[in-house]
Amino acid sequence: MGLSSHFFSYENHNVRLYKGSTNAAPLPAASITSFTSRKHKPSFNKMATLTVSRPLFGGFSFENCKRNALLEGEANKVGCSLPAARKTGTTICGVVFKDGIVLGADTRATEGMIVADKNCSKIHYISPNIYCCGAGTAADTEMTTQIISSNLELHALSTGRLPRVATANRMLKQMLFRYQGYIGAALVLGGVDCNGPHLYSIYPHGSTDKLPYVTMGSGSLAAMAVFEDRYKPDMEEEDAKRLVRDAIAAGIFNDLGSGSNIDLCVITKGKVDYIRPHDEANKKGVRTGDYKYKRGTTGVLTKAVTPLALEVVEETVQTMDTS
Amino acid sequence: MKASSRLLNSSLSKLDGSIHEQRMRSGTTLREKMAAAAMVPIFGQNVSDKYDLVPDWTSREVSTGTTIMAVEYDGGVVIGADSRTTTGAYIANRVTDKLTPIHDRIFCCRSGSAADTQAIADVVTYQLGFHSIELDEPPLVETAANLFKASCYRYREELTAGILVAGWDRRKGGQVYCVPIGGMLVRQPVSVGGSGSSYIYGFMDSNYKPGLSKDQCLELTAAALSLAMERRRLQWRRGQTGKHL
Numbered sequence: 001m002g003l004s005s006h007f008f009s010y011e012n013h014n015v016r017l018y019k020g021s022t023n024a025a026p027l028p029a030a031s032i033t034s035f036t037s038r039k040h041k042p043s044f045n046k047m048a049t050l051t052v053s054r055p056l057f058g059g060f061s062f063e064n065c066k067r068n069a070l071l072e073g074e075a076n077k078v079g080c081s082l083p084a085a086r087k088t089g090t091t092i093c094g095v096v097f098k099d100g101i102v103l104g105a106d107t108r109a110t111e112g113m114i115v116a117d118k119n120c121s122k123i124h125y126i127s128p129n130i131y132c133c134g135a136g137t138a139a140d141t142e143m144t145t146q147i148i149s150s151n152l153e154l155h156a157l158s159t160g161r162l163p164r165v166a167t168a169n170r171m172l173k174q175m176l177f178r179y180q181g182y183i184g185a186a187l188v189l190g191g192v193d194c195n196g197p198h199l200y201s202i203y204p205h206g207s208t209d210k211l212p213y214v215t216m217g218s219g220s221l222a223a224m225a226v227f228e229d230r231y232k233p234d235m236e237e238e239d240a241k242r243l244v245r246d247a248i249a250a251g252i253f254n255d256l257g258s259g260s261n262i263d264l265c266v267i268t269k270g271k272v273d274y275i276r277p278h279d280e281a282n283k284k285g286v287r288t289g290d291y292k293y294k295r296g297t298t299g300v301l302t303k304a305v306t307p308l309a310l311e312v313v314e315e316t317v318q319t320m321d322t323s
Numbered sequence: 324m325k326a327s328s329r330l331l332n333s334s335l336s337k338l339d340g341s342i343h344e345q346r347m348r349s350g351t352t353l354r355e356k357m358a359a360a361a362m363v364p365i366f367g368q369n370v371s372d373k374y375d376l377v378p379d380w381t382s383r384e385v386s387t388g389t390t391i392m393a394v395e396y397d398g399g400v401v402i403g404a405d406s407r408t409t410t411g412a413y414i415a416n417r418v419t420d421k422l423t424p425i426h427d428r429i430f431c432c433r434s435g436s437a438a439d440t441q442a443i444a445d446v447v448t449y450q451l452g453f454h455s456i457e458l459d460e461p462p463l464v465e466t467a468a469n470l471f472k473a474s475c476y477r478y479r480e481e482l483t484a485g486i487l488v489a490g491w492d493r494r495k496g497g498q499v500y501c502v503p504i505g506g507m508l509v510r511q512p513v514s515v516g517g518s519g520s521s522y523i524y525g526f527m528d529s530n531y532k533p534g535l536s537k538d539q540c541l542e543l544t545a546a547a548l549s550l551a552m553e554r555r556r557l558q559w560r561r562g563q564t565g566k567h568l
Binding site: 173181201203205206207208209221 | 410413418436437441481
């Protein structure tokens with residue numbers, strides 16, 4: 001059963017406790033208290049894997065949760081609240097067409113009720129043939145995709161082959177499951193590899209679905225409605241782009257958490273088209289009126305000019321570096 | 324240390340209300356769980372109130388509100404499942420394949436949390452494949468069932484997974500093993516699972532007889548699953564308040 005230690009963090013946590021880890025606070029993960037009494041031989045025998053990347057072990061450290069709860073309580077008593085994590089209340093979607101994948105995303109990032117970024121990029125690079133849209137907490141999606149992109153590049157150097165979408169999917173789902181949903185990253189992963197085009201949706205708790213069309217984020221219901229109406233298998237590229245554009249537009253105009261522009265990413269065998277922006281659905285309007293007054297609007301009654309005798313005390317010249 | 328950790332433990336299990344409630348009553352629908360504890364995080368504050376822009380169901384865990392079934396017959400097994408995965412009231416995937424191959428002649432039917440069951444199935448597939456190579460012959464269904472039981476029982480506090488392991492091997496022929504939430508293991512000639520299974524216990528008791536043929540088993544499975552899915556659909560509709568059919 002030691003093999004499962006590769007996938008479940010709980011065992012590794014046990015090992016750390018025995019070694020007198022520096023986590024001085026009560027328990028890293030309270031859920032494993034029931035196991036501390038068992039004598040557990042730390043097992044690090046992993047099967048030879050192709051990953052040269054640094055193995056991620058240990059899971060979420062719950063040390064500071066109690067302290068954070070107390071701090072939040074005290075802050076609320078005074079009347080202020082802790083800063084909100086920036087979420088991308090989002091519409092992201094992907095579709096498989098005849099030659100490949102089309103991924104789409106809106107570009108609004110919200111912080112509570114305020115738009116934090118009017119033009120953020122939600123389609124992340126994983127590998128030359130694989131891209132990933134991210135919904136949920138902005139930091140989580142950004143970091144998760146970067147970590148997996150890095151690991152996948154090392155893996156590809158190790159195998160000497162172009163990475164497969166299924167590999168990226170496995171890495172992402174195993175990482176998210178290890179953190180039991182605390183990493184708020186809902187992803188749409190798509191790419192083309194030696195076995196053809198593949199599209200996965202990955203949920204924060206670590207479950208994945210392999211489907212011909214997927215939507216995620218707060219605007220996913222609106223986008224899914226468009227897909228369910230107009231999706232056909234084996235579409236042409238232009239039809240697929242139009243479908244994805246319409247799906248994201250539905251999310252943008254019907255969901256408050258999504259907005260601004262529509263980004264598209266078309267992945268085919270050997271070519272990637274990152275179209276940013278594909279459609280500026282919400283352009284800032286031009287002011288039609290002007291509050292400036294023309295010269296002469298106010299009549300001048302009297303004019304008195306008083307010259308001031310100023311003496312130059314000190315003069316310094318600072319040259320600008322224009323090289 | 325144990326007292327504080329148990330406190331943390333109990334509040335942790337409230338985090339995903341499904342774990343806590345499901346232990347009490349099997350066959351609870353996700354609807355009831357949602358109503359009971361609206362995804363209250365560990366700190367006792369309902370974070371989702373502050374962020375009205377992002378609706379509740381985006382933060383819910385994905386669950387297979389399910390009906391699964393497995394029947395033994397002479398020479399094999401028949402397994403069946405519905406195809407719906409839900410996050411709260413939204414159907415995340417309407418074409419899910421809940422019948423997962425573990426080995427050439429061994430399958431498992433997954434119910435409960437989608438993430439948990441997918442992870443467990445991946446682990447067991449790996450372990451069983453390794454074991455089979457060591458053995459140099461096809462593995463036994465009982466072995467697969469015991470591997471599921473080992474994972475489900477050891478991590479019983481963290482997991483929500485109800486699994487039916489079914490397959491064929493040379494020693495004992497077609498076998499069905501039931502590994503419900505909590506990690507019990509028991510062999511049964513016919514077994515149903517998932518939150519929709521409560522609707523068809525009566526149907527199973529009256530319609531199953533030992534010694535059915537393969538076609539009869541297929542018919543029985545199809546009929547039972549359709550019944551359960553229909554009943555779940557009507558139960559969901561009746562349970563809605565303020566919304567209309």
